[in-house]
Amino acid sequence: MKIAPSILSADFGKLAEEVKVICNAGADFIHVDVMDGHFVPNMTMGPMIVEAVSKASTKPLDIHFMVENIPFFVDMYAHIKPEFITFHIEEEKHINRVIQQIRNYDIRPGVVLNPATPVSLLEYIVADVDMVLLMSVNPGFGGQKFIPSVIDKIKELRELAIKKNPNLLIEVDGGVNDKNAKLLKEAGADILVAGSFVFKSNDYKKAIESLR
Incomplete structure (x- = not known):
C-alpha cells in the first residue's frame, strides 16, 4: 500500500517544513489538491505554491485538479513535473x-470520479490512464466523513x-483512516x-504506518 498525504491539511504557515517532515515520515507521494472555486466551492494552491512544495519534497507529487478549464491548468502546472496529474471526468468533455x-509533458495521467459517478463511465478510457482516483467524499474540503x-x-x-x-493504480481519497x-x-x-488523519496526528510516521 502506498500512502499519499494530502497537504491540504498541513500547516501552511510552515508548509516547506511540513513537506520535508512528511517525506521523512514515510510518505510515498505528496498529494496536492488544486481547487479553483468554481468546480468546487473552495480555492487552494496556485502554481507558485505547488512549485515550492515540489522543491521541498523528496517524494513525487500527485496533483489532483478540482477545476474548470482543465487543459489550461495542465499547461500552467506541467513545468512542475509531478508524477501524476488527475482530473475529474465530470468536468471534461474531451x-x-x-x-x-x-x-505529452511526460506526466502520468489519471482520472477522478466523484462518489456518485459510476465506474461504467470509465469503460472506454480505463486502458488509456495510469491511475483512477475514486473520491470517498464529495470534493472541496478536508476532514469529511468517509x-x-x-x-x-x-x-x-x-x-x-x-x-x-492490469497495471492500473487505484487511489482513494476522502475520510481515509x-x-x-x-x-x-x-x-x-x-x-x-x-490528509486530516495524518496531519492532525501527533506522530506523522506512526499515522502513515498505521495506514500501510
Missing part, C-alpha cells in the same frame, strides 16, 4: 484529448482493470490519500 495532453459505497466501486473498478488495464484502510486494501486500492 477526456482522451486531455489524457494525451498530460502524456462514504462507504466506495468499497464496492473499488471492487468494480479492479474487475474492469483486470480486463482492460486506520479504521477503513484495511477494507480499502482488500477491495483493491493501491494508494491511499490521507
